[in-house]
């Protein structure tokens with residue numbers, strides 16, 4: 001197959017679903033790691049077409065959703081500074097930080113609201129756009145919000161390398177990078193986990209390859225199938241996990257070979273290794289997962305926004321109780337099981353990042369009609 005619409009062909013998807021039906025004999029819980037996969041599953045109703053024995057739960061692979069509240073609050077503080085131009089991908093602009101309590105009531109606090117109050121917040125499509133803004137504005141500090149999994153780390157790392165080469169000292173990054181394998185460890189180590197197998201995120205593996213998943217499959221005796229994002233990709237990934245579960249095997253399989261080479265993208269891995277080092281990282285709603293993030297290596301530390309603005313770097317925030325996105329992100333709760341879903345929490349009045357992110361599970365349930373089930 002060559003074209004994208006061939007991976008959306010209903011007949012081909014139904015053929016794979018029929019094979020899943022013929023294969024399954026017992027109940028299994030599968031987790032799709034990536035929020036992009038969650039949106040595709042909900043958009044196409046794949047979870048509702050599966051046999052009742054198979055439950056899909058949604059994983060933590062939405063970078064916007066897992067960016068900790070504290071880093072959102074730091075971004076808001078930096079963006080409000082008159083000496084800063086704050087640059088970010090557009091999907092971070094509506095992520096709520098700590099709510100502001102005033103005489104007029106509770107107000108959401110996000111980058112859009114900072115911009116409406118006069119902050120210089122600019123949407124960029126690449127960290128290289130942020131570098132260009134830094135060159136054009138030598139008397140301001142340009143901060144780029146470096147958010148994401150292993151997928152965005154290479155481009156963000158290259159921007160830091162480029163800034164270092166050019167001596168662009170008015171550029172820095174607010175780093176909130178996270179990585180997938182430690183999240184799988186955290187999910188499998190949680191006593192309440194129900195996950196029997198994983199659909200690994202195809203784009204992350206395009207960068208990082210397959211090898212880092214083999215020890216996890218072995219240790220936790222779980223099949224991990226690298227899966228794409230179209231309905232046929234997802235159905236095929238699910239079929240391969242179910243086949244392994246029914247056969248009692250626990251291997252890492254590549255069901256997205258048209259994109260994912262086994263070794264990943266070595267030049268991209270080299271950029272990550274040069275610029276970043278692993279660190280403990282807090283995930284929004286979940287807490288600190290050991291060695292699950294990247295921070296800048298010491299040789300690039302002058303580009304670290306938290307070091308450059310120590311008052312911002314020292315900020316602490318407390319997660320509100322009402323949002324249960326941490327449970328959603330660990331597959332312990334479906335979005336429509338959250339009491340606030342579709343009531344206090346909607347895309348216009350989000351209480352958590354999972355309701356505003358284009359990869360958020362709560363946003364997917366709302367956008368694709370699961371809201372009607374509770375009305």
Ligand code: SF4
Pocket residue numbers: 322323324325326328335338339340341342345346350351352353354355362
């Ligand atoms: S529905 Fe809203 S409050 Fe509930 S978990 Fe999702 S984002 Fe949080």
